[in-house]
Amino acid sequence: xxxxxxxxxxxxxxxxxxxxxxxxxxxxxxxxxxxxxxxxxxxxxxxxxxxxxxxxxxxxxxxxxxxxxxxxxxxxxxxxxxxxxxxxxxxxxxxxxxxxxxxxxxx
Amino acid sequence: xxxxxxxxxxxxxxxxxxxxxxxxxxxxxxxxxxxxxxxxxxxxxxxxxxxxxxxxxxxxxxxxxxxxxxxxxxxxxxxxxxxxxxxxxxxxxxxxxxxxxxxxxxxxxxxxxxxxxxxxxxxxxxxxxxxxxxxxxxxxxxxxxxxxxxxxxxxxxxxxxxxxxxxxxxxxxxxxxxxxxxxxxxxxxxxxxxxxxxxxxxxxxxxxxxxxxxxxxxxxxxxxxxxxxxxxxxxxxxxxxxxxxxxxxxxxxxxxxxxxxxxxxxxxxxxxxxxxxxxxxxxxxxxxxxxxxxxxxxxxxxxxxxxxxxxxxxxxxxxxxxxx
Numbered sequence: 001x002x003x004x005x006x007x008x009x010x011x012x013x014x015x016x017x018x019x020x021x022x023x024x025x026x027x028x029x030x031x032x033x034x035x036x037x038x039x040x041x042x043x044x045x046x047x048x049x050x051x052x053x054x055x056x057x058x059x060x061x062x063x064x065x066x067x068x069x070x071x072x073x074x075x076x077x078x079x080x081x082x083x084x085x086x087x088x089x090x091x092x093x094x095x096x097x098x099x100x101x102x103x104x105x106x107x
Numbered sequence: 108x109x110x111x112x113x114x115x116x117x118x119x120x121x122x123x124x125x126x127x128x129x130x131x132x133x134x135x136x137x138x139x140x141x142x143x144x145x146x147x148x149x150x151x152x153x154x155x156x157x158x159x160x161x162x163x164x165x166x167x168x169x170x171x172x173x174x175x176x177x178x179x180x181x182x183x184x185x186x187x188x189x190x191x192x193x194x195x196x197x198x199x200x201x202x203x204x205x206x207x208x209x210x211x212x213x214x215x216x217x218x219x220x221x222x223x224x225x226x227x228x229x230x231x232x233x234x235x236x237x238x239x240x241x242x243x244x245x246x247x248x249x250x251x252x253x254x255x256x257x258x259x260x261x262x263x264x265x266x267x268x269x270x271x272x273x274x275x276x277x278x279x280x281x282x283x284x285x286x287x288x289x290x291x292x293x294x295x296x297x298x299x300x301x302x303x304x305x306x307x308x309x310x311x312x313x314x315x316x317x318x319x320x321x322x323x324x325x326x327x328x329x330x331x332x333x334x335x336x337x338x339x340x341x342x343x344x345x346x347x348x349x350x351x352x353x354x355x356x357x358x359x360x361x362x363x364x365x366x367x368x369x370x371x372x373x374x375x376x377x378x379x380x381x382x383x384x385x386x387x388x389x390x391x392x393x394x395x396x397x398x399x400x401x402x403x404x405x406x407x408x409x410x411x412x413x414x415x416x417x418x419x420x421x422x423x424x425x426x427x428x429x430x431x
Contacts, residue, residue, distance in 0.1 A: 003263055003283040011289065012297040015385050026299075026317065028244060058295050061319060064246070065142040072157070073136055087143060092331075094145075099329055102338040103372060103397050 012057025017046070023055045027063035034063065042066055042081040108212040110185035113159035113172065121173070125166065132160040158210040161218070168218055187216045212279075242305035242314035249298075249318050251288065253325045253335070257357040257382055259290035264318070286318070291383035294322045294330060327355060333382040333390025340399045341365060356380045356392050363394060371398040 010016065012026075024031040035050065037043045042062060045053035066080040075083065114121050119131050136157075137143065141150040162168045179185065210219075247266055255262070263285045272278060284303065292298070297317050304314025328335045339354060349367035353360045356377065363377060373396045381390025403409045415421075422428075 003285050006284050006286045006300055006303070008301065009286055009288075010299040010301070011292060012299060013293065013385065026244070026297075026315075057297050060297050060317070061295060068142055069140065072140055072153075074133070083143065095329055095331060099336055099338065099395065102329075103395060 012060065014056060016057055017054035018057065018060070020045075020050060020053050020055070023060060023063065027060050027067065029063060029067055033067070036077055037063060037066060037081075040077045040081050042077070042084065108185055108216065110179040110181060110183040111155075111158070111211060111213045112179070112181035113162050115181055116155050116159040117163065119163075125164070128160070128163050132156065132164070154210070158214050161210070162214070172217070185213060242311065244314040245304040245316045247316065247318055248321055250321045250323050251292075252323050253328055253330060253382075254357055255288065256292050256294075256320075256322065257290060259288055259292075261285055261287045266316075284316075288320075291333075291385070291389075292320050293332060293382065294320060296320050328357070328392075330382070333384055334393060335381050335390065336393040336395060338397050339363075339394045340397050341369070343398055343400065345369075346371070346396060346398050354392075354394055357382075365396070369396055371396055 012018070018026065020031050020034050024034050027034075034043070038045060038053070043055060043059050045055045045059075047053045062084060065084060066077070069075055069080040069083055070077065073079075073083075114123070117128065117131050117135065119128055123131075136153070139146060139149045139153040139156060141153055144153075146152065162172050175188070245266075247264070249262065249264055251262065263283055265281060265283050267279050267281055284300070286298070286300065288298070297319055300316040300318065302313045303316035306313045322330055328337055330336075335357070337355065339352070341350070341352065344350075345352060345365055346369040347367070349365055349369070351362050351364050354363045354377065358380065361377065361380065363375065365375070369375075375394045375396070377392040377394060379389045380392035383389045401408060403412050
């Protein structure tokens with residue numbers, strides 16, 4: 001198998017924000033769906049008006065995950081938002097639990 | 108290609124009702140959905156499940172699949188019968204929620220674009236998205252170590268890319284990309300590789316490839332954003348008297364001062380020793396102290412414990428006795 005060398009990569013981090021059109025395109029959804037997600041509190045862009053909205057790169061993951069949850073599990077947007085919030089909470093607790101377990105483990 | 112037993116995958120009997128299949132699918136989908144599940148093979152299981160449900164939920168496809176007969180066993184070498192699909196009437200092409208290109212060759216040969224089942228929705232032999240001017244974006248997840256994130260470095264990523272053939276068939280081709288990941292990448296961040304998605308039909312712009320970064324679990328560190336946490340074992344006298352001890356950090360060991368009178372579970376901070384950030388900023392490393400008792404496994408050690416017992420007025424259960 002040939003290995004192709006990739007020289008140009010772009011990291012979507014804090015310093016690289018996306019507008020609504022770009023975010024929608026990246027996540028393969030309609031811009032209207034992004035607006036719905038903002039209205040549901042699933043995304044919190046910077047900027048007041050829609051054309052000024054700036055999204056963080058990791059919002060793309062939230063959009064895609066929410067979209068997948070809606071399609072695959074037959075939940076609505078509010079349900080997907082709740083699932084994503086609970087998953088974040090669960091993951092934070094799992095990290096905390098892992099720390100505490102390391103602390104308590106016998107050496 | 109291997110025969111797939113869709114009933115076995117879903118864990119239902121061959122005679123299960125459509126209602127039962129739907130209920131089982133929903134239950135398993137919640138359990139194995141890759142965005143929800145912590146199961147290690149969730150993604151694979153979920154794809155399998157979607158594929159099985161794609162067939163079993165549709166009475167036409169299910170009836171056709173059932174005609175293959177119960178004599179096939181999962182994993183058996185399989186060729187579709189030559190008269191496959193001849194006597195079926197189709198109400199339409201593939202219209203599932205899942206991405207068909209993720210499904211197995213077994214599925215593709217029976218229900219894919221080139222099959223009798225695939226024809227309806229793809230009249231003219233064109234792909235489903237042939238109207239799209241640009242190629243499709245692809246997504247993949249890469250796992251890197253914390254050290255790689257800290258130092259940056261080249262990674263070879265092996266991907267299986269679905270490729271659309273001119274006749275509408277989808278073939279899965281392995282390919283490898285070598286990508287240099289800069290220092291300070293964080294878990295959950297997206298990397299965009301422009302033009303590495305599907306090539307466009309009819310000369311449009313090819314799609315992009317997005318890589319989502321995940322960290323492999325580290326034996327020493329827990330990571331939260333740019334901050335990392337390490338549990339540091341210390342001797343009782345190091346905690347009590349204070350000490351300067353070497354502490355591992357992703358950038359190499361540093362000396363850390365433990366203040367006298369430190370407690371077990373106390374969190375100390377090594378500023379700027381976390382993952383590097385843009386513009387010279389960096390996260391912190393937190394060090395949680397864990398006091399480890401020396402074993403009383405020699406006469407001398409027992410003697411020292413006896414001495415502490417006799418000379419220290421220490422009651423670890425004072426709080427319990429006063430009821431506070």
